[in-house]
Amino acid sequence: MDCKRAVTFFFLFAILIVPFMLFPATAALGGRGGMRVYCASRCRGRCAKAGFQDRCLKYCGICCRQCKCVPSGTFGNKHQCPCYRDMLSSKGKPKCP
Template sequence: MTKFVCAILLMLVMAFAINDTYAGKEGSLRPEECAAACDQRCSATQYKKACLTYCNLCCAKCLCVPSGTYGHKEECACYNNWKTKEGGPKCP
């Protein structure tokens, strides 16, 4: 019984430690969830490779990807406000 209780306590401590790692970041995604979110975001574009490259870069920084395949950038301020040197949007 004590081994079971210790295992449960260890899992709880690990869960809180993992959540603290992402505390203070804008989005609710974890880095490992970016690929799937970007696959969805870039599914309708004809420039899929470029879209995926920049979406994954933006997601890694912001931990957020807007819903849908276009628009909705207001859902992720970091994703929306990251600009290129020329002032255009960095994130698709």
């Protein structure tokens, strides 16, 4: 009986607890919804001074969801997020504002 309990406990532990230990950032952000809220707030700050805010927010959101980061400030600082910096449009120009 003790062996069966141990196996059952280990199985339940593996199913319920381990995923949260392996992916703490996803758990902290609340999954996809949390990332959406994070990106929206960071992109509002990033695009605050943009001439075409709708376009800036659209592309910033796309880049943020793929890279999971947005550089600080309204311009520059792309060294803080290399994925964001290196993403290119189909025309070979920087995609992220």
